[in-house]
Amino acid sequence: MVTTQQKLKGYLERIKRKNKKLNIFLELKNEKELLEEAKIIDEKIKNNKAGKLAGKIIAVKANICVKNLNASCASKTLENFKAPYDATVIRKIKKEDGLIIGITNMDEFACGSSGETSAFGACQNPAVLGKIPGGSSSGSAAAVAAGFCDMALGSDTGGSIRNPASHCGVVGIKPTYSSVSRYGLIDLSMSLDQIGPISKDIDSAKLLLEIIKGKDETDSISQEKKRIPKNKIITIGIPDLSNIKIDPKISKLIDDKVQELVNKYKWKLKKIKLNHIDLAVETYYPLVYVEFFSATRRFDGRRYGKKIEQVAGPEVIRRILGGSEITKAEYKGRYYYRALKIKRIIEGEFEKAFKNVDAIIMPTVPRLPHKIGEKISVEKMYGYDALTIPANLAGNCCVSIPAGKINGIPVGIQIMCDKFQDNLMLDIAKKIENV
Amino acid sequence: MDFLWHSVSEKEKEEIKKQAKGIMDSFSRKLEKVEHLAKEEPLIEREKGEREESIKEKTEIDRKIMFENAPEKNEDFIIAEKKEW
Numbered sequence: 001m002v003t004t005q006q007k008l009k010g011y012l013e014r015i016k017r018k019n020k021k022l023n024i025f026l027e028l029k030n031e032k033e034l035l036e037e038a039k040i041i042d043e044k045i046k047n048n049k050a051g052k053l054a055g056k057i058i059a060v061k062a063n064i065c066v067k068n069l070n071a072s073c074a075s076k077t078l079e080n081f082k083a084p085y086d087a088t089v090i091r092k093i094k095k096e097d098g099l100i101i102g103i104t105n106m107d108e109f110a111c112g113s114s115g116e117t118s119a120f121g122a123c124q125n126p127a128v129l130g131k132i133p134g135g136s137s138s139g140s141a142a143a144v145a146a147g148f149c150d151m152a153l154g155s156d157t158g159g160s161i162r163n164p165a166s167h168c169g170v171v172g173i174k175p176t177y178s179s180v181s182r183y184g185l186i187d188l189s190m191s192l193d194q195i196g197p198i199s200k201d202i203d204s205a206k207l208l209l210e211i212i213k214g215k216d217e218t219d220s221i222s223q224e225k226k227r228i229p230k231n232k233i234i235t236i237g238i239p240d241l242s243n244i245k246i247d248p249k250i251s252k253l254i255d256d257k258v259q260e261l262v263n264k265y266k267w268k269l270k271k272i273k274l275n276h277i278d279l280a281v282e283t284y285y286p287l288v289y290v291e292f293f294s295a296t297r298r299f300d301g302r303r304y305g306k307k308i309e310q311v312a313g314p315e316v317i318r319r320i321l322g323g324s325e326i327t328k329a330e331y332k333g334r335y336y337y338r339a340l341k342i343k344r345i346i347e348g349e350f351e352k353a354f355k356n357v358d359a360i361i362m363p364t365v366p367r368l369p370h371k372i373g374e375k376i377s378v379e380k381m382y383g384y385d386a387l388t389i390p391a392n393l394a395g396n397c398c399v400s401i402p403a404g405k406i407n408g409i410p411v412g413i414q415i416m417c418d419k420f421q422d423n424l425m426l427d428i429a430k431k432i433e434n435v
Numbered sequence: 436m437d438f439l440w441h442s443v444s445e446k447e448k449e450e451i452k453k454q455a456k457g458i459m460d461s462f463s464r465k466l467e468k469v470e471h472l473a474k475e476e477p478l479i480e481r482e483k484g485e486r487e488e489s490i491k492e493k494t495e496i497d498r499k500i501m502f503e504n505a506p507e508k509n510e511d512f513i514i515a516e517k518k519e520w
């Protein structure tokens with residue numbers, strides 16, 4: 001059996017060889033300390049006193065606080081910011097003997113869907129070099145895909161876990177909103193943000209989710225609910241996505257996959273209509289602009305290093321200035337409040353749908369990843385998340401798992417379930433993984 | 436445009452600001468068409484006693500954490516540059 005120390009040495013050696021080219025890790029924990037920790041964990045395993053994550057090597061996105069490591073959010077704003085405490089998810093991982101190896105690259109302050117907006121350089125996609133890995137949890141998904149760790153943590157506001165999981169060919173879970181504590185997460189948009197796991201397979205992702213979820217007094221929206229699935233025969237909802245522009249090759253791959261699953265498991269298939277799902281992007285961005293503008297007011301250069309407006313890149317500036325503009329009193333009700341109303345409508349559409357189906361299946365990302373540095377419009381960039389945003393607006397749980405490849409590029413399939421039906425969702429995902 | 440990070444000049448900031456407002460306007464126009472379908476929902480008040488916020492010891496820890504990354508500080512306050520507040 002491979003020990004934690006042996007596994008860690010293997011990962012460190014691989015990272016040393018490949019990280020310069022892939023730009024996945026922004027910071028690695030001190031090697032000597034890591035080996036010491038691994039030794040202690042191996043002792044615990046030997047004495048049958050180890051936690052549930054013993055032997056697992058875990059990477060963490062740069063917007064989650066790990067004590068004494070640099071939670072930079074891949075921004076020069078927080079370039080020298082050392083997290084003074086552990087986020088709740090990190091505390092839970094450490095308690096179960098998970099070994100945090102380091103901090104991964106990401107889009108600056110999670111503002112991006114491609115992994116390109118990092119102030120420390122774009123992260124490469126290990127599955128298709130030269131193409132974007134997706135974002136914003138680019139480094140976390142790439143770390144798993146590159147074989148730099150067993151598991152990783154990301155955060156998902158509009159698809160930031162599922163989008164890179166899809167492009168990199170790994171599993172990424174966005175848990176039900178409020179089911180995982182956000183204490184210690186540097187927020188992008190507090191009404192949508194959710195921390196979640198990324199891994200090579202469903203079982204590992206499920207294990208990590210089991211550990212990090214649960215009510216936490218330090219996150220005021222945090223809650224814990226258990227829901228038992230009512231049906232023995234699974235009914236899968238296939239939404240009408242005709243109003244959303246999707247690459248026909250991706251649609252075909254997902255349609256074929258669904259048919260294969262239905263034939264194998266005898267699941268019932270039901271076509272459903274989710275009204276206004278095509279307005280997800282238009283609903284999401286006003287919410288994000290405003291909440292991000294509000295969240296960044298603390299980066300004034302007095303408490304955390306540098307003033308954000310002076311050192312951030314263009315996408316962060318776009319959201320701050322846009323958020324500042326549309327929150328002016330003269331625009332009251334025209335942007336944020338209007339978007340909140342449509343968010344509620346979309347949430348209601350999913351509530352209706354989940355009365356008739358157990359899960360909804362669709363592609364994770366509507367198009368294949370572009371080349372790093374390729375010129376594309378803002379609207380096109382925002383469109384990458386057209387299929388992932390709905391789960392965030394509705395607060396539902398959702399997972400992306402690899403569905404296949406098109407021209408050697410990984411493509412993800414998304415399984416969404418109703419709020420707090422994360423276990424049912426993962427059971428279905430496991431069946432899909434087995435095909 | 437590409438989305439690679441670069442530092443932003445004051446001139447570019449002005450352009451970005453206009454562009455951002457333009458995007459928000461076009462998004463808002465689309466949302467306006469379906470806004471009438473939304474139901475007015477009552478405000479939900481938070482239940483009292485839902486969260487313990489009065490632990491003194493924790494406040495002291497929070498203060499220590501709060502000042503740990505401040506570039507300039509004195510014992511229990513941060514120092515700001517003059518004339519910029």
